[in-house]
Amino acid sequence: MKQAITACLLCGNTLQPVRSWWQLLSNQLAPTLCEACYSNFEPAQTDALFTYNEAMKAWLNQYKILGDVQLAHSFRTELARALKTTAIIVPIPVHPAKLERRTFAQVDMLLDCAGIRYTHYLCKVEDSTQGLRNRAERLASANPFILAPNKSATGKHFIVFDDIKTTGTTLRQACDILTQAGAASVKTFTLSASEL
Numbered sequence: 001m002k003q004a005i006t007a008c009l010l011c012g013n014t015l016q017p018v019r020s021w022w023q024l025l026s027n028q029l030a031p032t033l034c035e036a037c038y039s040n041f042e043p044a045q046t047d048a049l050f051t052y053n054e055a056m057k058a059w060l061n062q063y064k065i066l067g068d069v070q071l072a073h074s075f076r077t078e079l080a081r082a083l084k085t086t087a088i089i090v091p092i093p094v095h096p097a098k099l100e101r102r103t104f105a106q107v108d109m110l111l112d113c114a115g116i117r118y119t120h121y122l123c124k125v126e127d128s129t130q131g132l133r134n135r136a137e138r139l140a141s142a143n144p145f146i147l148a149p150n151k152s153a154t155g156k157h158f159i160v161f162d163d164i165k166t167t168g169t170t171l172r173q174a175c176d177i178l179t180q181a182g183a184a185s186v187k188t189f190t191l192s193a194s195e196l
């Protein structure tokens, strides 16, 4: 997934080639947005890279709704730096049916482009697959996630990753599953977050 990108992914302006010796040595990923475009994104305070401002809103729309897959490279350098960890990265899963419609796994793709290893410890369960749960479980919780089959979370450290945090409900539900399954610790990190 490591790809040479020579033009800004958002405006198409030519990017200054950065070929310093330390960049080659550290194997760091080169920027994919020009300085002008990049300056529209606002760094977040905690547990997220950026705030959900107008630039991020437009970016998410172009990436997720319009399906501009190439944009997955936009923040690869920052993500690689932020998620340098010994914890297991767990992307928020999309439901398989939804995946078919969208044709690509947007959250996974962000990690792929940043060269970040991750494991799917969670599966998404929706109406059509509610049969996977028994009646008591269905009644007990509205949690759309279950622990992935054949996965043990016991004693492990996790960082749950998603592209956006709004109310935090999705992340909390995902964390609950891992915690209930015996995780030693569960943290979260997102590309963007609304400052509520």
Ligand SMILES: [Zn+2]
Pocket: 008, 009, 010, 011, 012, 013, 033, 034, 035, 036, 037, 038
């Ligand atoms: Zn640009």
